[in-house]
Amino acid sequence: MKKNPLLKIALTHLFSKKRQTIVAMLGVTFGIAIFIFQAGLMSGFQDFFIQETVNTTANIRIYNEAEKNRPSILDKINHQPNHWNAVQNQKPKDEQSKIKNGYQIISILEKDSRVAGVSPFLGSQAIFKVGIAQIAGRVSGVDIVKENILFDVSKNMKQGNITKLETIPNGIILGDGLADLLGAKINDNISVVSPLGVNLDMKIVGINHSGLTDVDKSRAYINIRNAQKLLQVDGSYITDINIKLKDFSQSEELAKFYNSKFGFRSIDWKEANASVFSVFKIQNMVTYLIIVSILVVSGFGIFNILMMIIYEKMPDIAILKAIGYKDRDIKIIFLTESLIIGTSGGLLGLVVGFFMQKIVGSIRMDIKGFVSMEYLHFNSTPGFYLFAFVFGIITTAVAGYIPARKAAKVDAIDIIRSK
Amino acid sequence: MTDQAIIKTQNLNKNFHDPVEFQALKNINIQINQGEFVSIVGSSGSGKSTLLYVLSTLDTDYTGHIYFDGDDLSLKTKNELAEIRNQKIGFIFQFHYLLPEFTVLENICLPASKLAKYSEEEIKDRAYKKLDLLGLRDQALKKANKLSGGQQQRVALARALINEPKIIFGDEPTGNLDSKNSQNVFDIFKELKEQFNQSIVVVTHDMSFANKTDRIITLKDGEVI
Ligand SMILES: Nc1ncnc2c1ncn2[C@@H]1O[C@H](COP(=O)(O)OP(=O)(O)OP(=O)(O)O)[C@@H](O)[C@H]1O
Ligand SMILES: [Mg+2]
Numbered sequence: 077m078k079k080n081p082l083l084k085i086a087l088t089h090l091f092s093k094k095r096q097t098i099v100a101m102l103g104v105t106f107g108i109a110i111f112i113f114q115a116g117l118m119s120g121f122q123d124f125f126i127q128e129t130v131n132t133t134a135n136i137r138i139y140n141e142a143e144k145n146r147p148s149i150l151d152k153i154n155h156q157p158n159h160w161n162a163v164q165n166q167k168p169k170d171e172q173s174k175i176k177n178g179y180q181i182i183s184i185l186e187k188d189s190r191v192a193g194v195s196p197f198l199g200s201q202a203i204f205k206v207g208i209a210q211i212a213g214r215v216s217g218v219d220i221v222k223e224n225i226l227f228d229v230s231k232n233m234k235q236g237n238i239t240k241l242e243t244i245p246n247g248i249i250l251g252d253g254l255a256d257l258l259g260a261k262i263n264d265n266i267s268v269v270s271p272l273g274v275n276l277d278m279k280i281v282g283i284n285h286s287g288l289t290d291v292d293k294s295r296a297y298i299n300i301r302n303a304q305k306l307l308q309v310d311g312s313y314i315t316d317i318n319i320k321l322k323d324f325s326q327s328e329e330l331a332k333f334y335n336s337k338f339g340f341r342s343i344d345w346k347e348a349n350a351s352v353f354s355v356f357k358i359q360n361m362v363t364y365l366i367i368v369s370i371l372v373v374s375g376f377g378i379f380n381i382l383m384m385i386i387y388e389k390m391p392d393i394a395i396l397k398a399i400g401y402k403d404r405d406i407k408i409i410f411l412t413e414s415l416i417i418g419t420s421g422g423l424l425g426l427v428v429g430f431f432m433q434k435i436v437g438s439i440r441m442d443i444k445g446f447v448s449m450e451y452l453h454f455n456s457t458p459g460f461y462l463f464a465f466v467f468g469i470i471t472t473a474v475a476g477y478i479p480a481r482k483a484a485k486v487d488a489i490d491i492i493r494s495k
Numbered sequence: 496m497t498d499q500a501i502i503k504t505q506n507l508n509k510n511f512h513d514p515v516e517f518q519a520l521k522n523i524n525i526q527i528n529q530g531e532f533v534s535i536v537g538s539s540g541s542g543k544s545t546l547l548y549v550l551s552t553l554d555t556d557y558t559g560h561i562y563f564d565g566d567d568l569s570l571k572t573k574n575e576l577a578e579i580r581n582q583k584i585g586f587i588f589q590f591h592y593l594l595p596e597f598t599v600l601e602n603i604c605l606p607a608s609k610l611a612k613y614s615e616e617e618i619k620d621r622a623y624k625k626l627d628l629l630g631l632r633d634q635a636l637k638k639a640n641k642l643s644g645g646q647q648q649r650v651a652l653a654r655a656l657i658n659e660p661k662i663i664f665g666d667e668p669t670g671n672l673d674s675k676n677s678q679n680v681f682d683i684f685k686e687l688k689e690q691f692n693q694s695i696v697v698v699t700h701d702m703s704f705a706n707k708t709d710r711i712i713t714l715k716d717g718e719v720i
């Protein structure tokens with residue numbers, strides 16, 4: 077076995093500057109650990125959120141979009157290139173947001189082999205009243221059995237049973253936040269008033285907790301027939317059709333397909349939550365910016381210590397060159413030093429990051445914000461560890477390269493003469 | 496005669512530009528043959544070290560020609576010069592120059608590890624033989640900076656010998672040695688020359704040392720006289 081003298085020289089240099097070496101190493105450790113922790117936290121949170129939205133947003137939603145910016149009738153009949161028609165105070169057409177033949181579309185969809193479940197929906201704003209407490213919210217008129225196939229409503233029931241919505245004619249299931257706000261408990265009576273002034277007396281048959289705080293504070297499930305009563309419409313009136321697919325990755329593609337097939341607007345869950353995803357994008361950018369700056373700072377730490385070593389070890393470099401070591405060998409020595417700092421600091425950073433995740437992840441947080449969760453969710457896929465480590469090594473190599481090149485360029489004879 | 500030359504110079508000139516233009520070597524034409532033991536003498540500042548650095552390929556800022564083993568050094572790349580230094584040249588500097596944090600043994604092994612002609616075991620063996628030659632075996636595992644000046648100088652000599660170079664340059668290699676050790680070093684040089692046909696070029700102020708060598712080159716103000 078041949079011992080590599082370059083490695084030994086590199087190690088000797090680092091040992092002669094133990095304290096600075098450790099500081100530089102911990103710089104990398106810190107950078108990598110924060111990387112793992114922060115990226116895991118962000119992505120864990122986002123995964124959790126996406127999971128929750130996938131559970132609460134239909135893969136595809138079909139609805140009737142009222143035409144906004146509708147061209148005026150004048151524009152339609154008198155459309156000439158050099159003319160300009162002025163129509164003031166044009167009002168939106170009193171167009172129903174009803175999906176025509178909604179139940180027929182549903183039965184077509186139910187036969188589609190790619191579809192796992194279809195649920196009709198009729199939503200309305202409503203005021204909930206218990207005694208003098210009254211809260212504005214929304215009622216979701218659903219066929220609870222079908223709705224359950226899509227959103228696993230029964231899993232989120234804190235109290236009561238979803239089937240009561242079918243069996244009890246005027247049953248209602250409240251979000252837990254909404255129930256708290258109203259001070260209402262299961263089996264209490266509640267009145268629901270629609271924007272049209274229709275008042276229904278209902279009985280609370282369940283309390284539901286979806287995990288999305290805003291939703292839980294404002295939503296109640298009722299039977300779709302009761303929703304139709306509240307809105308004074310006939311029994312075929314629905315505004316939305318929600319679809320769950322067997323493979324939710326087909327959402328975007330099939331949304332387009334249904335859009336042209338049925339002539340109603342069909343959006344997939346990503347589009348429905350586009351604003352949230354754009355927030356995530358910004359969030360990710362900020363996170364990575366912070367991480368990159370930390371690593372750049374640790375890169376400077378490495379740069380610094382290597383420059384110190386080089387100035388101190390000028391005579392060593394000169395001797396090595398005088399006895400036949402090439403510029404490249406000298407470069408390798410100092411690159412090795414930076415990689416030793418980077419690798420050891422990086423590996424330690426992976427371990428520290430892992431335990432930071434484990435420790436923080438085991439603390440009960442009971443967060444009630446955007447979403448509610450008991451514990452922080454970390455995404456600890458090996459990919460992050462690999463990425464963090466590789467990124468750390470690249471930073472290290474870049475930070476080490478400049479001093480290494482400088483060392484390789486040292487003119488041996490200048491130093492030997494000046495002694 | 497010429498085919499025997501290990502080093503031959505042709506109109507070799509060396510100028511320093513900083514702080515003022517100064518010609519340290521003037522039109523040097525010398526030849527050193529394989530197996531020759533030559534000493535260079537001259538007063539302080541006459542250019543002895545400067546000449547040695549140029550001849551040993553460390554200093555490449557000169558005009559004229561140096562032929563090493565028949566090849567014109569000015570045509571060689573930096574890497575090729577490094578290889579020549581590693582394989583064919585041994586150097587003992589005026590101010591002994593060791594890696595302070597390495598042991599004596601490691602210092603001696605450095606050129607051989609670079610050359611990588613022998614296994615690490617064999618290199619160590621050879622290093623110990625050189626240490627024996629110089630009476631330093633018991634110092635082998637000490638850090639180089641724990642040695643006395645004279646000891647360090649002899650370690651530098653051992654390091655210069657390890658790759659069995661064709662030529663050994665010594666810049667006052669006996670400067671720190673007492674007469675007994677100085678004689679020992681002289682004997683080693685003589686043996687290298689006689690047994691292995693190695694060339695020795697030594698700068699010295701010690702005229703009795705110089706007088707025992709094959710030939711004396713005298714420098715005065717950068718010129719051979
Ligand atoms: N880097 C330099 N810049 C300018 N002049 C230099 C430089 N190095 C040496 N000199 C000059 O070159 C001349 C020769 O120097 P050199 O070191 O070769 O002398 P030397 O014969 O080895 O002397 P000594 O016996 O004291 O070692 C001196 O006059 C010196 O001042
Ligand atoms: Mg000198």
